[in-house]
Amino acid sequence: MVPREPPDDRTPASPAFQTRSRDNIMRRIIIVSVLLSLLVACATSPTGRRQLKLFSGDEIAQMGIQSYQQMKQEEPIETSTAENRYVKCVADAIISASNPEGQWEVTVFEDDQVNAFALPGGKIGVYSGLLDVAETDDQLAAVIGHEVAHVIADHGNERVSQQFATQGGLQVVSAFLGGSGGAGSQAIMSALGLGAQVGILLPFSRTQESEADTVGLELMARAGFDPRQSVDLWQNMAEASGGGGQAEFLSTHPSNDSRINNLSSHMDEAMQLYRQAPNHPDCG
Template sequence: MTRSMHRLLAIILFAVALAGCATSPTGRSQLKMFSPQKMAAMGDQSYAQLKQKTPIDHNAADNRFVECVAHAITAVPGVEQAADGSWHVTVFKSKQINAFALPGGNIGVYSGLLPVTKNGAQLAAVIGHEVGHVLAGHPNERMSEQYATQGGLSVLSAFLGGGSSGGGQAIMSALGVGAQVGILLPFSRAQESEADLIGLELMARAGFDPRQSVQLWKNMTAASNGQQPNPFLSTHPSNNNRIQALEAHMNKAMQLYQQAPRHPSCPHP
């Protein structure tokens, strides 16, 4: 690619970035191009679709456990502001070891996660992490990054004559890979690390022992049989890196835990 093409793509991305600059709770620069109302509407729509397509876990013990932990996390001062009214919690019947939170105040936990989270504090680490994504505006940031990157590549494709020539197509293909590895994945890893730390603080302020977050990731490692993707090509930090980062912030988290007004008891099913 010529120097002028590099310059053009840089100008495009810089112009889009100026249109939506923001700062995350940890001081990291963000690109956020969508309004909170728009994000909440999209979150509500996605949540409704998931509930239509995914079986619901109606086990009473599972639901009591998840709701106990989720309500304690969302009761932390400041968390309610991220919900469009109040937080909604659904336990999905699935073997997935996963959970999520969506803008608008929507939390989903897959039943496959429950055997890996051995107690309420470990589930709190997961839910706190997912709620942390919403509090930090990561869904908005992810959509904005994707939109900006695809927009920049589209304009450059037009500049190259639509990518119709063999050389133009090869350049566009290389740009797509370069954008994915060089832009989108690093931002996603940064978001995951940020959500870990926000979640650590949330669980501690909610009265859950933050030291259990470290044990959670040890459980995750065991559940994956030690197989983890290459950190450079993964959207998530490695479990070992996550544990090191959590341990580095544990002193502050323990202080918040000791100051918490209550310590919830959420029996594991």
């Protein structure tokens, strides 16, 4: 009896060949699916810039709400009636000018840091330390307008999508699909651009920051706040930081000078909107 030769793995009939073929087909399907999802997910920002957005608005809003609730549990909240009324007056005017859907919640946190944030899901946080640098309601409007602009431009979705599409995808998905706390939730909060002490802060890119400056300038002008005060605000910011800071090319944020130049280049259009605004709030 002639011994039978072992099957050649390279022949189409062999199980090993068929397994490899299935694996190759699956890889190609996955690659095509990912590429199609990236193409479909392309969107346009308010300034006409192309964006990658892989998540639905509801998913991003839920991430923002969860982060906000966590902030309110962990950070002390300012109880001063005067400060809360003042911040809410400015925020309400900006929110009204942005024509948002649903109700927005505004919280003043008792903290010396000079910061504020807005999150998807209609959440705004202002740190009391900001009120020492934003000296007028117009200047505070410049900050809140900038933060609300991040939400309007869907920068949170873009940031999470970028993280998902590169190195942080598995971590983000794990946290969103049931993970609680730990590095996963910190990554989501960071990806949303939350200006808080979450251990790993990944702020918006310089492109997104500049875009938020431009859109925020328009928002504050439509709300009836003097857009020229946005330049004064960033001059105050430069003074508060001692005029120093990290070199722009090493930072994800534009330098104060770059921000001022960008704002100044859009000032004529903003002033037209300011003059046409039906109301000029007096929140001070």
